[in-house]
Amino acid sequence: MNTLGQDLRFALRLLVKNPVFAGVVVITLALCIGLNTAIFSIVNAMIYFTLPFPNPDRLIRIYRTSPHAQDWPHAVGDYLDFQEQNQVFEQMAAFTFDSPSLMLPNHLAESLQGMRVSANFFDLLGMTPRWGRAFYADENQPGKSLVVMLREGFWRCRLGGDTNLLGRTLRLGTNTVTLVGIVPERIAHFRMWGEIDVWRPLTIQPADRERRDPRFLHVLGRLKSGVSVAQAHANLSALATRIAEEHPNSFNARENVRLKTLRASFSNSVDTARCHLMLAIAGCVLLIGCVNVANLQLARAAHRTREMSIRAALGATRSHLLRQLLTESAVLVGLGLGGGLLLASWGVDGLGRFINAHLVQIQNANFVHFDMDGDVLAYSVALAVLTALLFGLVPALRASRPDVHQALKEGGTTASASHAVRRLRGWLVVSEVAVTLVLLVGCGLFGQSIINLLRVDPGFQTDHRLAMSLRLPSQEKYVDAAARESVLRQLLARMQTLPGVRDAGFAPDLPLWEPGGSRFFQIQGRPPPPPGQTMLTYPETVSPGFFHLLGMSVQRGRDFTDQDTASASPVVIINETMARTFWPHQSPLGQRISTGHSPPRDWAEIVGVVNDVKTLSSSRPDQVLARSYKPFWQTSADRSWLVLHTAVEPESLVEAVRRTVAELEPDMLFNRVASLERFIVAESLELPIIVWLLASFALLGLLLAALGVYGVIAYAVSQRTHEIGIRLAVGAPRGTVLRLLLRQGMRPVWVGLAVGLAGSYVLMQTSRAVLYGIPVWDIPTLTVAIVVLVMAAALACYLPARRATRIEPMQALRCE
């Protein structure tokens, strides 16, 4: 410990005495570690987060699978069969999502994000309420479910955190419910279920006990101790097969189950791949930074040969010297780590605020947090240790083997770099250039892919469009579908005459999102598809004129009209993809399809074909879904999106719209109001963020690489000052010497480019799965990356070479 303390003191003293060296190294490390920590904290929040429940590996999501889907929910009958007959789970629970309206005295109705859950839901998760209690088992029974639990943050924010409210009643829609418990805030991780405000018991009617349809229950279970996921899958799979045999006429016939850990169920492959790619790119920047610092350390080690030799002569073993040098590296990394954590903290905090600022208006949410938690700190420390080894070990290994006799005999304070050190430095340049090329190509490809995604024509127009979510109050007067239609028609008429509004329309979902679900359908007159094949469509609903409102075009047939009501013949409009897929050689107009369950009973005539729309959140927007649209007035919705086509700046109409809604129906829920452009931005918010991050990575990497090459070349040239003096003294033209230095300086750059080209090829091939619109060989990106890198390296070589050749020969000769 004594010597460690001395090593530490000496290391600190060296840094103080060499502030420029220390500053450059610490800033480089702080930038690299900060960048990597920031990216990891985002990735950690996105895909590596820890579930806030005990033994989370035993929490399993159970999905229903079919030939065309892998992640579907369950019917009540199936869930109850699984729950009663499985032998592998301690408990199973079911849940669904809903959005009840909270009615507070003297407040407008407010839509909440909610879940309906089995009574054992919290017990299964291992979560006890912060205050109050969880649900009792009998509260899943009809008539006994008028109890509610609230999220702690919501309860504090909206109800003042008053514990006296426990046991008191609230109005949720038409129901008066009793608040029984407060759920700890940690359940609200944005990558899990989103920011759920309210939980209510899931009510299962006795009549539903044997129902195999509809499928709407999400199911999770806690494995018994010692049971593996594979064993659980085998058990549930056998149960699913038996259920299918017992119910041959249900959809169960071709279905099975799939199990995922709850943790894995919150990840998706595109996000995971993007996160890993970002981590890899940030890792490249770290590597470049490490190579730079290693270069500096090598140069410094050359100046410290004598010191190392003295220490060795006085009896320091190699491990003594290594420890001394690595302690110095550790001090540098420690300072870099501190700076990096500060930078990362600012960075992710700013990013979180930026994202929330874009989300809060349209999602009533403010819940994206990138915490610098224990995992992030552990990662940063591990990264710092790795960094210290990367940049410190090789120079330390070299410096710890000084030629003592030679160094002490020379007695000088500097030593010329040995051939081995020069070669090592050359390889560092090679690796730096290679990694930088891979980094630039990676950023270029990834950035180009994102820009391709952002440039995708969605198939509808977004400018001068205002969208808002509307919901009719759950009151007696709107139980009747005609009453609902009446008030919505009145609202539409008032909106269409509002100053500044060109047109208005309804649709339960906006086209920019992935459709909520798919349905099997049949074509009248055609036999059902053979087993293993299905015909799927993604049903939507729009009001008459909605296509025109969004700038879409009905390409064949007609649009919906006000006469397409519930009492009229059922009609449907399909998109081009659906028409092309299922009627490749004929017109679909006049054909009749049904999305009803067997036997088909609700045939609807295809009256039009509308252009395709693409969802921006998709990683493959070229894969267009087969959509079918039903007339809004043939459905019986109590909630919808209202979209206005405006002649003025859309969000300037928000107050007028709010007043109009309130005049017509004060209890109508009205929220998430924003321009369609803002929705688009929020929907693909991660994409421009990724582009900016990539641009930052590329710039930082390029800058570090250029500085690194400059440092190496400058040092190498300074070592050759005497030689340059001799050349000049014997009459060599300065241009010739300059070209010689440039040629020699660029030699490792060319080798690095060749290695980087090979690495780039591997990168292109391995990352194609997550890149959109990128060819096998992206020649433009490669060319730009190479040209930029060569120019930076050439400049880095040219500047020290030019300086060296401007020195007077006699001055250079005296440098020996």
Add this chain to the structure above:
Amino acid sequence: MTPDTNHVLIRLENIGKVFTTDEVETHALSGVHLEIRTGEYVSIAGPSGCGKSTLLSIIGLLESPSAGEYRLKGEPVTALAHAQRARIRNREVGFIFQSFNLIGDLTVFENVELPLTYRGLSTAERKQRVNDALEQVGMAHRTQHYPSQLSGGQQQRVAVARALAGKPAILLADEPTGNLDSRNGEAVMELLRDLHRGGATICMVTHDPRFARHADRTVQLFDGRVVEESITAVAEA
């Protein structure tokens, strides 16, 4: 240190050293036989390039001989591993270099303490030894100075203190006056002579016959071979 002139401290038998660079072999030493007894003061003299410093480096275990056998305190040390050589160097050898070789970023105290830290001594014992050594060379009043704040003569005194602090079996001095003016050179030589009188075993490389005469015995090297050994007049006196 208690002189025991009957005990052979260092025995070199038929030592040779060949440096090989770029396929060129340079024979720095060949067939060198040398014995140094405990308490003896030996100088190695000869013209520049004759192998004096190489011989001292071999004695100090900084270099390994290409041929021959080297025994220190009767133990063969020719084929020891690096770590063992470093340990013996730390405990048995004290170096005094021509260019002082103090570490500029360490204080006088820390420079003298340095070899002791590699030995794992306690802080208290290190402090005691460092103070004793600095007292011995008359530099105890400069413990917190840095080498750059000292004159050449003072730096060499500190270097001698550093060599003494470990209480080594032998002091190896390589041209200890080479970087000093005559007055400071004389002072350092006087210091070495005092140490010798106190019982220290010293082996000094010098090309200056005036300083060689301070030793008991002078070994003359030429072209890597011992060509003459003589008892010096001072010693005889």
